[in-house]
Amino acid sequence: MTIRVGVLGAQGRMGAEVCRAVDAADGMEVVAKVDVGDPLSDIAGADVVVDFTHPDVVMDNVRYAVDNGIHCVIGTSGFTTDRIDTVTSWLSDAPKVGVLVAPNFAIGAVLSMRFAELAAKYYESVEIIELHHPRKADAPSGTAAHTARLIGAARQAAGLGSAPDATTHDPDGARGALVDDVRVHSVRLSGLIAHQEVLFGGEGETLTIRHDSLDRNSFMPGVVLAVRSIVSRPGLIVGLDKLMDL
Numbered sequence: 112m113t114i115r116v117g118v119l120g121a122q123g124r125m126g127a128e129v130c131r132a133v134d135a136a137d138g139m140e141v142v143a144k145v146d147v148g149d150p151l152s153d154i155a156g157a158d159v160v161v162d163f164t165h166p167d168v169v170m171d172n173v174r175y176a177v178d179n180g181i182h183c184v185i186g187t188s189g190f191t192t193d194r195i196d197t198v199t200s201w202l203s204d205a206p207k208v209g210v211l212v213a214p215n216f217a218i219g220a221v222l223s224m225r226f227a228e229l230a231a232k233y234y235e236s237v238e239i240i241e242l243h244h245p246r247k248a249d250a251p252s253g254t255a256a257h258t259a260r261l262i263g264a265a266r267q268a269a270g271l272g273s274a275p276d277a278t279t280h281d282p283d284g285a286r287g288a289l290v291d292d293v294r295v296h297s298v299r300l301s302g303l304i305a306h307q308e309v310l311f312g313g314e315g316e317t318l319t320i321r322h323d324s325l326d327r328n329s330f331m332p333g334v335v336l337a338v339r340s341i342v343s344r345p346g347l348i349v350g351l352d353k354l355m356d357l
């Protein structure tokens with residue numbers, strides 16, 4: 112059976128790439144391309160929607176899809192814990208529907224988040240630097256927020272307190288944002304696509320875990336895997352790692 116895919120944000124940087132990747136993949140085809148101004152009902156004939164739109168609109172899109180029995184693959188950033196809880200509650204009324212939310216679909220990014228989670232309990236200091244193209248709407252990136260959450264949970268489980276930091280005067284916010292007690296610094300620079308460094312520091316050593324997406328095609332194998340998988344995985348999945356043999 113061919114999986115019918117609706118793409119939300121189809122004219123965007125990611126959406127356009129997704130349309131190409133889905134049409135090139137075996138066993139799936141794009142049946143709807145929806146962008147600003149198009150009615151959401153255009154996705155009515157789809158088995159799966161793939162959403163790469165904007166944090167301000169993605170929840171309405173997911174709601175519509177879940178209410179209409181359409182599985183969702185969500186790449187759009189901005190998925191806080193509250194949003195995850197909200198989607199979970201919607202799914203309790205739609206037990207056959209699957210929703211996958213992935214902060215990052217690039218294989219190396221998924222691996223680097225796992226590596227950071229593993230390393231977290233061994234180092235007293237940790238900071239995240241995420242670097243993106245300047246047309247990105249949100250900061251910090253969804254990937255950085257998710258990485259911070261994983262690190263924060265691992266540090267807490269290991270009984271680690273806050274990282275050492277003598278700063279008492281920072282009127283301009285130079286020390287970055289605190290996400291789950293982890294400092295996150297957001298760089299926006301022409302020429303970049305999507306990059307992240309997680310820096311760990313301990314006694315006489317540092318460890319840097321870096322990932323670079325040099326082209327948006329780096330996200331496509333993950334998106335195609337998610338579309339293929341979600342049709343037989345009801346419920347909510349957070350993170351592409353759950354579909355990989357990690």
Ligand SMILES: NC(=O)C1=CN([C@@H]2O[C@H](COP(=O)(O)OP(=O)(O)OC[C@H]3O[C@@H](n4cnc5c(N)ncnc54)[C@H](OP(=O)(O)O)[C@@H]3O)[C@@H](O)[C@H]2O)C=CC1
Pocket residue numbers: 119120121122123124125126145146147148163164165166168185186187188189213214215216217253330
């Ligand atoms: N999980 C992952 O691996 C990745 C996630 N992302 C995330 O995906 C999202 C999109 O990124 P990107 O493609 O670079 O952004 P773009 O701005 O290039 O694309 C978003 C598209 O969605 C459109 N759009 C806005 N609102 C709606 C709506 N209500 N219905 C349908 N379409 C809409 C926009 O139109 P308009 O421009 O007119 O507003 C635009 O065409 C971001 O949140 C980004 O962080 C990006 C890369 C990888």
Ligand SMILES: O=C(O)C1=N[C@H](C(=O)O)C[C@H](O)C1
Pocket residue numbers: 188214215243247248251252253254255304305306
């Ligand atoms: O906007 C982007 O480009 C990206 N957004 C996602 C994020 O916020 O983490 C994933 C990737 O970093 C690219």
